[in-house]
Amino acid sequence: MLPLLLIAILGVALGISWLCVYLVHLGDRQPAARRFVDLAVPLLFGVMLVAEWELVTRGFGIPEILLPAPSIIVAAAANALPTLQEDVVQTFVKSVLSGYVVGCGLGFLAALLINRSGFLKRGLLPLGNFVSALPIVGVAPIAVMWFGFDWQSKAAVIVLMTFFPMLVNTEAGLTAAGHMERDLMRTYAATWGDEMRRLRLPAAWPFIFNALKINSTLALIGAIVAEFFGAPTYGVGFRISTEMGRMNTAMVWAEIGVAAILGSVFYGVIALIERRVTFWHPSVRKGQG
Amino acid sequence: MTKPSFVRQSVVPVLTVLAVLVAFWYVAALFMNHSMVVAEAQLKGLAFTPSATWLRSWTLDKPLLPAPHQVIAELWRSTAGLSVTSKRSLVYHGWVTLSATLLGFLLGTLLGILLAIGIVHQKVMDKSLMPWIIASQTVPILAVAPMLIVVLNAIGISGLLPKALISTYLSFFPVAVGMVKGLRSPEAIHLDLMRTYNADDFQVFTKLRWPASVPFLFASLKVGIAISLIGAIVGELPTGAVAGLGARLLSGSYYGQTIQIWAALFAAAFLAGLLVLLVGWSERLVMHLMGARPERRAG
Numbered sequence: 001m002l003p004l005l006l007i008a009i010l011g012v013a014l015g016i017s018w019l020c021v022y023l024v025h026l027g028d029r030q031p032a033a034r035r036f037v038d039l040a041v042p043l044l045f046g047v048m049l050v051a052e053w054e055l056v057t058r059g060f061g062i063p064e065i066l067l068p069a070p071s072i073i074v075a076a077a078a079n080a081l082p083t084l085q086e087d088v089v090q091t092f093v094k095s096v097l098s099g100y101v102v103g104c105g106l107g108f109l110a111a112l113l114i115n116r117s118g119f120l121k122r123g124l125l126p127l128g129n130f131v132s133a134l135p136i137v138g139v140a141p142i143a144v145m146w147f148g149f150d151w152q153s154k155a156a157v158i159v160l161m162t163f164f165p166m167l168v169n170t171e172a173g174l175t176a177a178g179h180m181e182r183d184l185m186r187t188y189a190a191t192w193g194d195e196m197r198r199l200r201l202p203a204a205w206p207f208i209f210n211a212l213k214i215n216s217t218l219a220l221i222g223a224i225v226a227e228f229f230g231a232p233t234y235g236v237g238f239r240i241s242t243e244m245g246r247m248n249t250a251m252v253w254a255e256i257g258v259a260a261i262l263g264s265v266f267y268g269v270i271a272l273i274e275r276r277v278t279f280w281h282p283s284v285r286k287g288q289g
Numbered sequence: 290m291t292k293p294s295f296v297r298q299s300v301v302p303v304l305t306v307l308a309v310l311v312a313f314w315y316v317a318a319l320f321m322n323h324s325m326v327v328a329e330a331q332l333k334g335l336a337f338t339p340s341a342t343w344l345r346s347w348t349l350d351k352p353l354l355p356a357p358h359q360v361i362a363e364l365w366r367s368t369a370g371l372s373v374t375s376k377r378s379l380v381y382h383g384w385v386t387l388s389a390t391l392l393g394f395l396l397g398t399l400l401g402i403l404l405a406i407g408i409v410h411q412k413v414m415d416k417s418l419m420p421w422i423i424a425s426q427t428v429p430i431l432a433v434a435p436m437l438i439v440v441l442n443a444i445g446i447s448g449l450l451p452k453a454l455i456s457t458y459l460s461f462f463p464v465a466v467g468m469v470k471g472l473r474s475p476e477a478i479h480l481d482l483m484r485t486y487n488a489d490d491f492q493v494f495t496k497l498r499w500p501a502s503v504p505f506l507f508a509s510l511k512v513g514i515a516i517s518l519i520g521a522i523v524g525e526l527p528t529g530a531v532a533g534l535g536a537r538l539l540s541g542s543y544y545g546q547t548i549q550i551w552a553a554l555f556a557a558a559f560l561a562g563l564l565v566l567l568v569g570w571s572e573r574l575v576m577h578l579m580g581a582r583p584e585r586r587a588g
Contacts, residue, residue, distance in 0.1 A: 020416070021413050023416075037416070038416065046421065066440050123305055127303065133511075133562070133565050134515075135518055138535075138538055138554045141539070141542030
């Protein structure tokens with residue numbers, strides 16, 4: 001049995017790796033196939049990971065408490081769809097989205113404000129850079145104490161976590177427009193609003209989207225970690241910590257899977273909007289060949 | 290020549306903003322704790338004069354928002370006031386967190402560099418791994434932290450390593466992405482020059498790609514060390530509040546010891562600042578040793 005298992009594990013790894021190598025070479029020779037290759041190779045790699053996971057956990061009889069097989073996790077998720085939905089609404093729709101919008105909005109407004117004042121800029125930016133490096137999730141217990149167990153405290157943590165990356169990036173973006181262009185705006189006697197709308201904001205979009213993407217993952221992390229410190233009886237972070245306590249690992253992995261999908265979709269949506277808004281940027285143009 | 294303008298250009302504004310923040314904090318503490326003081330007075334049947342009420346809100350034992358001087362006093366008491374080995378000493382807890390951070394950071398940096406080397410030299414790795422490396426970070430990985438700790442605990446691995454692994458997971462990403470960029474940063478003309486020298490891949494790597502990637506490496510290290518610290522702190526949360534700054538946060542929140550939470554937060558902030566500074570210093574040292582000189586702005 002064991003040799004058979006080892007052969008299966010090795011075979012899957014080697015077979016899929018060989019397929020990947022073959023596809024990459026194919027893509028090199030035939031540019032028409034490149035799009036397909038770029039999509040298929042990472043997908044195949046993912047399939048290989050899941051297949052190996054399934055083979056190893058089943059084959060070696062790894063206890064479900066340590067690491068459940070993917071099929072068990074999917075079954076657990078399918079059985080608990082209402083619970084998962086309730087958790088997602090609590091954690092993602094209520095906490096993450098509200099905190100994300102408020103935090104990013106405030107950071108953006110603050111950047112517009114300090115952009116007009118050299119003194120504030122020199123005072124706030126070093127602080128903003130410093131705060132961006134701090135473990136802000138640590139304020140979660142304080143937020144729970146102040147704003148209660150429900151989503152408001154999670155949103156507060158997220159506001160604080162997302163504010164400074166947005167501030168620093170937007171500020172960098174607003175100063176990204178070149179001197180020549182700014183001088184040109186002056187010769188047109190453009191008002192501050194005109195200059196913002198026609199020159200500075202468009203030049204700042206890549207920086208702003210960078211912050212939006214960073215913040216999308218930060219926000220999800222903030223909500224989940226804040227729920228470890230106290231939550232109503234639902235929410236992704238709450239479920240992870242309680243199901244872990246009950247050693248119901250399949251459910252924990254199901255929640256992690258859902259969180260992973262949510263995080264990726266959130267990130268992907270922002271990246272898509274970015275492509276639309278900053279279609280002129282070299283990094284986007286290159287992607288379209 | 291540059292010194293006075295540095296003071297005027299950055300020290301004064303930063304200090305002003307800080308002073309405003311501290312003043313705001315004191316005022317906020319007044320208002321947030323006021324109701325607690327009133328409740329206390331009612332409980333004990335005391336009648337505070339208005340000014341005494343206000344002053345009391347800066348000296349409560351478990352205030353909603355401790356005043357800055359209370360936090361600093363607690364910091365002083367729990368660092369200088371206790372022996373380093375005491376379970377209540379922040380130096381002890383800070384060291385626990387720091388050791389996990391550094392181990393994880395080291396492992397993450399190594400992993401990131403190795404992955405980047407593989408990705409730059411092997412096209413198949415680039416195509417298959419790179420999308421997953423990026424996807425791995427859109428996953429709220431800190432959610433897996435408690436999982437990982439409990440699972441590793443169950444198979445007999447506990448203490449430093451599980452926390453360090455979380456830091457590793459978080460810090461390998463910026464290093465891998467930065468190093469891929471850095472190892473690809475040499476210009477085509479330099480790569481062509483290496484070809485004319487008949488250099489093999491290894492020589493191109495050691496003499497051209499690696500030196501060219503050092504600035505990228507340090508930029509990534511700064512992000513990586515900060516994120517490692519976060520990983521270590523969050524990794525300490527589910528261990529049942531044994532040791533470390535994260536455990537201090539958790540036990541503080543269990544027992545309503547707000548001053549302790551704030552002191553742990555400040556200690557974490559101090560640690561983060563120190564680590565980023567250290568990376569910055571080593572960057573300057575390494576760049577200097579590699580022959581980089583400060584850029585001249587002229588022409």
